[in-house]
Amino acid sequence: MPAKKPARRVTSTDVARETGLSRATVSFVLNDTPNQSIPQATRQRVLEAAARLGYTPYAPARTLRSGRSDLIVCELPDWPQSPTMAEFVDRAGEVLAEAGYTLVTHVHTDRPGGLGRLCAALAPAAVFGMRPFPPQDVEAMRRARVGVILPPPQAGSGDDLGASVWTTGIGRMQAEHLIAKGHTRIACALPDDPRVSDLSAGRAAGAAQACADAGLPAPARSPVPLDIDGAAGVVSAWRASPDAPTAVCAYNDEVALALLAGMRRLGLSAPGDLAVIGADDIPAARFAAPPLTTIALDSGDLGAHLARALLRTLDGEEQDLTLAPHGVHVVERESA
Amino acid sequence: MPAKKPARRVTSTDVARETGLSRATVSFVLNDTPNQSIPQATRQRVLEAAARLGYTPYAPARTLRSGRSDLIVCELPDWPQSPTMAEFVDRAGEVLAEAGYTLVTHVHTDRPGGLGRLCAALAPAAVFGMRPFPPQDVEAMRRARVGVILPPPQAGSGDDLGASVWTTGIGRMQAEHLIAKGHTRIACALPDDPRVSDLSAGRAAGAAQACADAGLPAPARSPVPLDIDGAAGVVSAWRASPDAPTAVCAYNDEVALALLAGMRRLGLSAPGDLAVIGADDIPAARFAAPPLTTIALDSGDLGAHLARALLRTLDGEEQDLTLAPHGVHVVERESA
DNA sequence: CAGGCGCACTAACACGTGTAACCTGATGGT
DNA sequence: ACCATCAGGTTACACGTGTTAGTGCGCCTG
Incomplete structure (x- = not known):
């Protein structure tokens, strides 16, 4: 591993040149775009070259083109975090990853606007947290065209x-x-x-x-x-x-x-x-x-459940988000 | 607030049209690009229109153009997180925000590759965590052209x-x-x-x-x-x-x-x-x-200190990252 | 043998931004 | 009178990707 870094990004143009094909064909193969007839041999050739060059699609460009990112932001509370919380995030992230989304977290800070700036920087598809967001941040998210916000800002504090x-x-x-x-x-x-x-x-x-x-x-x-x-x-x-x-x-x-x-x-x-x-x-x-x-x-289950509800909402179904209290139970020891 | 969402993003073209100026001028004003002579009146006009339309620069496009994102990823451990941890992230985020960076966190999962996928999706400027990253993730980060990785992967487990x-x-x-x-x-x-x-x-x-x-x-x-x-x-x-x-x-x-x-x-x-x-x-x-x-x-101080070291490294200074044990002290109660 | 049709692939555009290069009057110096 | 300078802009390109509208070409069919 040399210390010198040429710092040249591997683009789909590189793998196109390598295979002697056009960039469009490469894109078709890598995204297996439907309604395209591409022989198995060519397909193989592209995949091989991509792997050899270590091609990774550049997310910002992809996001710019498609208009929507595959990011979902979870705001973590700043209250003491139990291992429970990690499990919640872990399971939610797993479910979202299966659907092609990527989960990032953001630790809540008292300064408002932090989440808003984050959303401006990420342009995520959705944002969810465990309590309502301050209006300033909600406004910023709206401007950043965040698709789904959980809990929804218009919900009262009683039924969110x-x-x-x-x-x-x-x-x-x-x-x-x-x-x-x-x-x-x-x-x-x-x-x-x-x-x-x-x-x-x-x-x-x-x-x-x-x-x-x-x-x-x-x-x-x-x-x-x-x-x-x-x-x-x-x-x-x-x-x-x-x-x-x-x-x-x-x-x-x-x-x-x-x-x-x-x-x-x-x-x-x-x-x-x-x-x-x-x-x-x-x-x-x-x-x-x-x-x-x-x-x-059981916050693992809860995380998975919430993630699935979020996905449904992203798909356009008007989903009520009242979660069934999955696996909440008493651990009886001695103090009560 | 109408339920219908036209979902049209406000771009710098919009504010250019609104002010009757060109998009370039708008960009010059909003980034106060040096070596440009722009009268105060025009400047005011642009800022006002931008505010009125609620313009927010679209991060993916900006990243695509500039080649580097202003994101920094902090990998949180999955061990039980004390409020300490939140303070650490909070202060580090504050310092990085001052320098124009945006901090996001990612909770560690046992499945390797998660961090790698995240980096591919974010193209962050830097990644840091509290313990060495698995080789698979390091490789993915290298491919995503992450500028600085902390702790550095080549460091042995003894002195990182x-x-x-x-x-x-x-x-x-x-x-x-x-x-x-x-x-x-x-x-x-x-x-x-x-x-x-x-x-x-x-x-x-x-x-x-x-x-x-x-x-x-x-x-x-x-x-x-x-x-x-x-x-x-x-x-x-x-x-x-x-x-x-x-x-x-x-x-x-x-x-x-x-x-x-x-x-x-x-x-x-x-x-x-x-x-x-x-x-x-x-x-x-x-x-x-x-x-x-x-x-x-005092993990707040520690976070700030680490963030500053990270910034120096990003600026190209070959920085040794052995942190002085800032504010670590004994809390003497009764058990010892 | 002309025409139609699917196959395999390519040229070209759009996304929103930053910036280098260029343009146009007005002003100042010699 | 002429060139240089400068304020106040504008035009044009690049970044990397996804996708639409083609383009040749071989094959089948009437």
Whole structure:
């Protein structure tokens, strides 16, 4: 491997010259364009030359010509990413690759406009994420002629994609588990991180629905600081209140772990003094004291499912995107 | 907002027609090409029309013309991603954006070739990641004329980027902390996940270096299963061995949490019976019992630093990429 | 043997952009 | 009076690809 790089790109013109054919014929072979009669011998000759020269079609030119790129952008949340998330992206990418698309991800930043600039640079066929995009970015995507945007910008915050699976469904399942265990006074523990306020509100709303269905009072919502003393303070406040909750739905496993640590400091333990259920099933959950009961979802399946829905929408079918809560289930350990 | 979408892209021809100027003049204004005399009035007119029409230059065409794209790909590892990771990407993206580049990420998958296809589709200016790329992908990137690849493929696994900061440096600092606390018999706890075997080996090697520097015997390496019983088994085995370790460097916080849980099951506690130090400072670390001492690194700074090094390399400077361990430090809690 | 027809292939255009080269008046210097 | 210069533009080409509209040519058929 020489250090000098001539830096000359191998184009389809090169393989045309190599085979003595025209560039058009080469293109027909490489894309197996239908309604073209090309003898097997020629076909072989082209493929061989292409492989020998190491020809790779230049995507920008292809995109320019065809008007649409085969890229799909997935916006990753900046909240702590479980291995779950990697699996989600992995499976979604697999499904999309099968359909000829290429998946790239983009980590969300607080500065708005980043996603918009990205879409201007990529001209992707579709963009999807787990929560609604800021209007500024949506505008940029529209200008970049992005075909499909998920969740759709016009959907209210109540019935969009994020709400259906990652939020409402999870919160509901948390509360249902606690209710099945006999609890009647339930609280919701929310993080005080504003970045996830919409998500946490959604999960709490799901829990509230489950309580209403069971004829129970709506759960109180308390922000929980992510340090031991702060969490202990919240627990003390709960126990001092007139209708003290006996169980709590934590926004996620980290909030739940904070609560368990706070209880430990107060000499309390779960589930006896207070049952705690988390969400996401992060690896640390099983090592907590006591091991944390939580909600897991098979995000691999979810990713594949979502990707398929996206493909259908790209094909023009007006598709409703309310996802069935595929494989979301309770992982029962000891804390609830 | 009408439902009908004419789906016509706004091109620079449109703004030329709108202003009554030629397309070239428009281009000169929008890129403020030097050595062109354009009166302020015309300039204003163009900018205004561009804004009014919502013109966005079409990246594929621009890339095709200029030969180089402004994209840079960052391959994210599929190991559990701490918020740390998001911060790393965020800061790196910020620095690159200042220089006119756009950062996209791609989550690593086990199937090789994914990254290669991505590069063929994006034709990025550079690709960087945290560990060496498989040869198949490197070949694809070379064909796609990717300018800079980090870590460079020819570098051995000993001195590349990943080894310098994420592995050796961290392992060394773990061991140094334990040695400073008076420990002389140290063990290393490795995960049994093959995906991170190279990383964990690097961290263990760093710890071994520190021990050698202090004249201590090389630490034993034990794989730790990520469940309580398995971890407890490893701890028992250590204590039964003739030269039982008094402290252990865990590959990361999750392994450390597993060890703490295993010890708890055995009725042991840290740091009295066995000191445990983790790495990464995940949020759950501070909620462990006892709170976990660990190594944190300011990955925001690290990302910015790495991005700047990448930019220098793109500018042609032959840059050595051994990163100074920026802001890696011990977070001392109670477990060690 | 003229005409029609499928085969194998090619010439030429379009996509949207950046830029080098050229053009046209007006002005200034000698 | 004449050339040089310069402001303020425009024309034309290149980038690499996909695709439409042909173009010869051999073969079959009436």
